[in-house]
Amino acid sequence: MNFCSNCGAAVELRIPPGDTLPRYVCRQCTTVHYQNPKLVVGALAQWEDRILLCRRxxxxxxxxxxxxxGFMENDETTAQAAARETAEEARARIEVGELYTMIDVPYISQVHLVYRARLLDLDFSAGEESLEVALLREDEIPWDQIAFRTIGMTLRYFFEDRRRGNWPFHCTSLALPPPAP
Known part of the structure; x- marks a missing residue:
């Protein structure tokens, strides 16, 4: 950050009085600019024994x-974000269920939340951010082509939990970035 979004003056990185972490502080109006993790919210939408996936x-x-x-917007709940992202990326309607996974990804300052959901009908298609969408059974999932580790973890939890008939809430952290390609 170089300039204050409040007055346009230059900012400097320093620890403000009463704080313990470096923040961008405006040299002119003294506004403290806090930078906090982003929430990425999604849905694990199920139809019978299949899961809705999108190819990016x-x-x-x-x-x-x-x-x-995708990223949560202002003025919406996390459940609303999950439904909106599903509508945008897969043009699908869902009934949002319980929060299923929460995975901290501190090395990119994100928290990923995934809700279990029920697909309401089979009227879906690729949205602007998707090349294609598909309902896939566990043995059809292209495991080596999953975009993000958090999604792979969530899918693995789901299929293990389904086999056990138990649906715990999964909360974990990815402390290290993925290995370089």
Whole structure:
């Protein structure tokens, strides 16, 4: 950050009085600019024994498969974000269920939340950010083409939990970035 979004003056990185972490502080109006993690919210939408997946038409990970998910917007709940992202990426309608996974991704300052959901009908198609969408059974999922580790983890939890008939909430952290290609 170089300039204050409040007055346009230059900012400097320093620890403001009463704080413990460096923040961007405006040299002119003294506004403290806090930068906090982003929430990525999605849905694990199920139809019978299949899961709705989207093949990404955007970077990062263009051409790889993911659950419909994206950044939460202001003025919406996390459940609303999951439904909106599913509608945008897969043009699908869902009934949002319980929060299923919460995965901290601190090395990119994100928290990924995925809800279990029920697909309401089979009227879906690729949205602007998807090359294609598909309902896939566990043995049809292209595991080596999953876009993000958090999505792979969520899918693995789901299929393990389904086999056990138990649906716990999964909360974990990815402390390290993925290995370089």
């Amino acid at each position: 038409a955007i970077e990062p990970r263009h051409g790889f498969w993911t659950l419909p998910a």
